Amino acid sequence: MTMDQAVTTYRDEALELLAELERAILDLEADPGDKDKMAACFRAMHTIKGGGAMFGFEEISRFTHEIETTFDMVRNGRLPVTPQLLNATLAAGDHIKTLLFASGETPSDELVSRSEELLAVFRQMLASVGQDGPGEQPASPGPATAAARAAAPPPSQTPDGTDACDLPDAGPPAIYWIHFAPAADLLANGTEPLGLFEELAALGPYRAHAHIRDIPALDDPEYDPEGLHAAYDILLMTCRGENAIRDVFLFVEDSCRLAVTPLASGRLRGSDLEEFLEHFRQAPPDEDQIVAASRLRTMVELKLKQVEAVRAKGPSKEQARKQKPETAPASTSLRVDSVKLDALVNMVGELVILQSRLRQAVKGENMAAAADVDEDLERLTDAMRDSALELRMLPIGTVFSVFLRLVRDLSASLGKEVGFVAEGAETELDKTVIDRLKDPLIHIIRNSLDHGIEPPEERTRAGKPPAGRIVLSAGHSGGNVVIRIHDDGRGIDPARIRKKAVERGLLSPDADLPEKELLALLFEPGFSTAEKVSDVSGRGVGMDMVKKNIEAMRGTVDMENVMGQGTTTVITLPLTLAIIDGFNVRVGGESYIVPLANLRGFQERFLTGQPRQVDSIERMGHLIPLVSLRRLFAVPGGQPDYERVVIVEADGEMTGIAVDVVVGRQQAVIKSLDESYRHLKWIAGTTINGDGSISLILDVPRLLRMAREQYERAEQREIPA
Amino acid sequence: MMQEEGAGRRFLTFTLGEVFFALDIYSVREILDLQDITRIPGAPEYMRGVVNVRGTAVPVMDLRMKFGLGRVEKTLNTRVVIVEITKSEATSVVGAMADSVKEVLELEPEAIDPPPAMGAAVRTDFIRGIGKHGGRFILILDADKVFTSDEIQDVARVVEDAAREAGATAA
Secondary structure, three states: OOHHHHHHHHHHHHHHHHHHHHHHHHHHHHOOOOHHHHHHHHHHHHHHHHHHHHOOOHHHHHHHHHHHHHHHHHHOOOOOOOHHHHHHHHHHHHHHHHHHHOOOOOOOHHHHHHHHHHHHHHHHHHHHHHHHOOOOOOOOOOOOOHHHHHOOOOOOOOOOOOHHHHOOOOOOOEEEEEEEEEOOOOHHHOOOHHHHHHHHHHHOOEEEEEEOOOOOOOOOOOOOOOOOOOEEEEEEEEOOOHHHHHHHOOOOHHHEEEEEEEEEEOOOOHHHHHHHHHHHHHOOOOOOHHHHHHHHHHHHHHHHHHHHHHHHOHHHHHHHHHHHHHHOOOOOOOOOOHHHHHHHHHHHHHHHHHHHHHHHHHHOOOHHHHHHHHHHHHHHHHHHHHHHHHHOEEEOHHHHHHHHHHHHHHHHHHOOOEEEEEEOOOOEEEHHHHHHHHHHHHHHHHHHHHHHOOOHHHHHHOOOOOOEEEEEEEEEEOOEEEEEEEEOOOOOOHHHHHHHHHHOOOOOOOOOOOHHHHHHHHHOOOOOOOOOOOOOOOOOOOHHHHHHHHHHOOOEEEEEEEOOOEEEEEEEEEOOOOEEEEEEEEEOOEEEEEEHHHEEEEEEEEOOOOOOOEEEEEEOOEEEEEEEHHHHOOOOOOOOOEEEEEEEEEOOEEEEEEEOEEEEEEEEEOEOOOHHHOOOOOEEEEEEOOOOOEEEEEOHHHHHHHHHHHHHHHHHHHOOO | OHHHHHOOOEEEEEEEOOEEEEEEHHHEEEEEEOOOOEOOOOOOOOEEEEEEEOOEEEEEEEHHHHOOOOOOOOOOOOEEEEEEEEEOOEEEEEEEEEOEEEEEEEOOHHHEEOOOOOOOOOOOOOEEEEEEEOOEEEEEEOHHHHOOOOOOOOHHHHHHHHHHHHHHHHO
């Protein structure tokens, strides 16, 4: 496995974990006491962090660490589950997603400052726990840890730091000036000053300046190679408080001169601290401690203000950033239940055995044995096909959490109360379908939220409960999966659709359309009944895209509407994209598949002479158009005087298609047609028949549209003549 | 190692009518006997249809029609050369009908001339060069370009011009 693959795997895994996290958070929102979910949050964060460090996502690892700590405390019952925590975690999840797809080795400053912004919230929560310690409230029975001793100055500023501040018992960050002048005989006492600096490093970033003017020259008779003559001025940023610093020097206090001076509360990076070292270099050796401290303090505070100003610019970009996770590329890998995979591998084993049996039968020219193999092979092939297809099936519930989140966030921003119910999460669908279904569903739910569900006051006036309800349900129906999105909002006013359609020139003012057809207009490009364009929806791009996307998956989308009681959008999709159920028909020497989804029945016709390309035929008392496939496709060969007619339904209309022979029903494995034929939209694909020949699978709606266009063009040519 | 040395110099030669063509051996995947072709209605005429190559529908192109040299008729010698081409970064597989497939040739780079300069009316960018072997001209095709372009090429004229030019230099 190369590093690239590993990174991709990590990304996929992290995305899955984030989805889990989101589900857990939303569940916690409903039931804040759920221990399992708290643990799930912790685990998700822990795994993301660990992998992040391993695969070079340093920023993710750093960022996640603190949230992991928070959830560790939550699951241990030391932090309560608050709405603030849940909101912050959701935002953090989004941020991790952005970081996952951020390009380049090191994340941009903008991303880092966003991390800081989010982390500040978590730190505040953590700090509140730290404060529970006995530091200021000695009576409280909180855990007496280092946090207690480190109980730092009150959090007058927003805690906002990294490094040592990652620790759960951290207080607000502050900057200290430490003057440390070890006695010359420090080494003789068994103390190594380097160790002291290492301990300081554990507290936070520091920068030190060594004063070397007291070091005697080598030829000085006084020179003691084992003595220490340097003195150090150290600037340290830490969240652990002054006492923690003093603890470092606890055992050398008697053999050195030590002064710890707090300079300012706030957070600076190590490199910022470096700027101030110059000061120590220039300072006169015997300057008064207090004077020096006050000058340093002014400098540090000035710097802090600058940093703060830079950071404050961050949030304005937040809006734009929020959109990003949605466009994260869909994952191309698939997680498969190992049981399913084992079953498939077993079958491959069986296949190998069958093959050797077949060889023996052929060698011995034993027809009976070959017939046996054939029978076994048929059974095995069926089973293999089913289990191979099953590998691609995922429960639709995997995308439901996205919608839950969407409803939650949007209803809050629109000032509406909306409950979201998802039913049939276990319904399995082809992975490709699920991936491609997400965006259309998001769009429909947005519409329901924005246009459908009324504000609480309006609902109360209409005698409805103030909280609206959106129900997303999925289930099987025949060979299809049906997904319904129902809202109990105000519904769509057909009169308004009418008015809009006339305005847009989609409808002539005197046209009299039934409601069903008016609703169908909603799916026309550029149609939106929203009076004003809102952030959420109403730009008029969308419903036509929804329809396009669903049709591309060989599905249909319909609207049902009851004025004042709500709208239901019904999406019907085939179970899988890989296999299609249809009827094999022949015209001349050519073979075509008509998908069962479009098929409505069979009729016949007798002909004398050449048929027209488009004719008509009676069906159940109505005259419907009849297209001659032979003429349409210019199939070579003579015209028979008896034809079968396949009745199909597309775009809500019945049409007949005349063919020579209906061979029979066939399950066709779809093979896409080569790129070079991409302009032939009315071919959905090809399939290989049992005898090795190839049939073309017809895309009936597109085929009929093409036939209609040709017909209309032919008519126009005729009229002037 | 052998392959490395021969890269770009070994060619599969085939005929379309009287004209000899060659394809870089490394773009050729296999050579099949002509089998039933499933016509795709509505496609250009030189796209003869698709054939079943071990469960995949592979499009088949009639190079004679594509080059304006008539039409490949079914004979005992007719073959389909399956070619792998790179199309917008993906590899796709196309079959090319040929009247007959001849041999695998090694052509030294010195034996390959650049395609003759042409008037603006004819595109020659799908011809990589013109090789000479056994007193014949062999048009070496650029598979990626031939099988991805939609236009019909007038190769007959390229051949004539090449012969004329060669005659001119000889004289």
